[in-house]
Amino acid sequence: LPVTNGVTATRIRRGRDGLVAVETEGAGVVLARRLVLATGRDGLGGPRLPDWVPANPGPRIRHSRDAVDFTALAGQRVAVVGASASAVDNAATALEHGAAEVHLLVRRAALPVLNRFKSMVHAGFTHGLPGLDDAARLEVLKAAFEGAVAPPRESLQRLARHPGFRLRLETPVLSVAEDADGVTLRLPQERMRVAMLILGTGFAIDLSLRPELAELAPRVKLWSDVLQPPGGLGEFALYPYLGPGFEFQQRDGGALPWIERVHAFAIGAIASLGLISGDIPGVGDGARRLAEAIARSLFVEDAAHHLAAVRDYAxxxxxxxxxxxxALVPAHV
Known part of the structure; x- marks a missing residue:
C-alpha cells in the first residue's frame, strides 16, 4: 500500500455517497470506503492527567508522551510521577543524561509486582475472549487491571545503578506551581523544587478529547450505553463498544451508517475484542481479524458486482x- 508521510487528519466526517471523508493537512480531503484508526495509545483519547495538573501546563511539566530535552536536565533535580513503564524509563533516561537527582513519586505503599496481562498471552485468550458475553469479558479485564501493572524489572535496574535515584513511596502530589525556572511540588510532608516534572500517568480513552473525532464522538456507542454492571464500569465506561471487525457502532440506531465504516484498531478496543490491537503479542491476530472483516464487508457491499463477474467469466x-x-467416437445414430 502507498504510504504518505507528513499528513495530519484534522476532521473525520460523512462524505458523499456514504463514504468517509478525512480532511487533512498535507493531502487535502481523502474519501474512503473504510477508515482504520491505528493511532496508538492516545489515538482514542489523550494523556491521563491528575486533577492537580494546571489546565495549560508549560514546558516544565511534561507527560511521558511529550518530547523531553533530557540533555538540558544534566545536573538538575527532576521529579517523575508514577510507577508505570513509561514513568520508570523516563526517570532512567534523565539519570543517564546526567540529572543530579531523579525522584520517582508513587502514591502506593509498594511498587506493583505483577503483570496479570501476561497470563492472557496465549491463543485461548486471543481467540476466546471476544466470544465471552460482555459482562464476563469485562470481569476478566477488570481482574487483569487489579493491583496495577508492574514496571519491567530491567527498567528498575536501569534506575538502581544511579546514586541520584530516589524512590518515594506513599507520596502523592497535592499541588504544583510552575514558573519559568522550574516546578514547586507540594507533597504531604514537604515542598520540593525541581527543574522539570514528568508525568508517567498513562492514557485515558475519551473520544471527546480528539478534535478530529468531534463529529463521531457524540454518535458512537460506548460501553456505558449497553452495560451497567454491579460496581460500575470504571474507566471502561468511555470505551467504544465495537463490532466484531473493530468498527464503531451507532449510538442512536441506523441513521448514520458511515460511522460503522470507521474501525478503531487501538488500545480502546480491548473491552470489546481483547488484547489484539494494543499490545505486541496479539497485534498480528488483531490485524488479520481486521483485514478479514473489512474484506468481508466490502465483498458483501459489492455482491452484485461479484455475481456479474462470475456470470461474465470467460x-x-x-x-x-x-x-x-x-480418439473421438461418433455418437450412435
Whole structure:
C-alpha cells in the first residue's frame, strides 16, 4: 500500500455517497470506503492527567508522551510521577543524561509486582475472549487491571545503578506551581523544587478529547450505553463498544451508517475484542481479524458486482485441441 508521510487528519466526517471523508493537512480531503484508526495509545483519547495538573501546563511539566530535552536536565533535580513503564524509563533516561537527582513519586505503599496481562498471552485468550458475553469479558479485564501493572524489572535496574535515584513511596502530589525556572511540588510532608516534572500517568480513552473525532464522538456507542454492571464500569465506561471487525457502532440506531465504516484498531478496543490491537503479542491476530472483516464487508457491499463477474467469466480451461480427432467416437445414430 502507498504510504504518505507528513499528513495530519484534522476532521473525520460523512462524505458523499456514504463514504468517509478525512480532511487533512498535507493531502487535502481523502474519501474512503473504510477508515482504520491505528493511532496508538492516545489515538482514542489523550494523556491521563491528575486533577492537580494546571489546565495549560508549560514546558516544565511534561507527560511521558511529550518530547523531553533530557540533555538540558544534566545536573538538575527532576521529579517523575508514577510507577508505570513509561514513568520508570523516563526517570532512567534523565539519570543517564546526567540529572543530579531523579525522584520517582508513587502514591502506593509498594511498587506493583505483577503483570496479570501476561497470563492472557496465549491463543485461548486471543481467540476466546471476544466470544465471552460482555459482562464476563469485562470481569476478566477488570481482574487483569487489579493491583496495577508492574514496571519491567530491567527498567528498575536501569534506575538502581544511579546514586541520584530516589524512590518515594506513599507520596502523592497535592499541588504544583510552575514558573519559568522550574516546578514547586507540594507533597504531604514537604515542598520540593525541581527543574522539570514528568508525568508517567498513562492514557485515558475519551473520544471527546480528539478534535478530529468531534463529529463521531457524540454518535458512537460506548460501553456505558449497553452495560451497567454491579460496581460500575470504571474507566471502561468511555470505551467504544465495537463490532466484531473493530468498527464503531451507532449510538442512536441506523441513521448514520458511515460511522460503522470507521474501525478503531487501538488500545480502546480491548473491552470489546481483547488484547489484539494494543499490545505486541496479539497485534498480528488483531490485524488479520481486521483485514478479514473489512474484506468481508466490502465483498458483501459489492455482491452484485461479484455475481456479474462470475456470470461474465470467460477464461476457458479447455481450448478444444486437447483430444485428437482419432480418439473421438461418433455418437450412435
Amino acid at each position: 477464461d476457458p480451461e479447455l481450448l478444444g485441441d486437447e483430444i485428437p480427432s482419432a
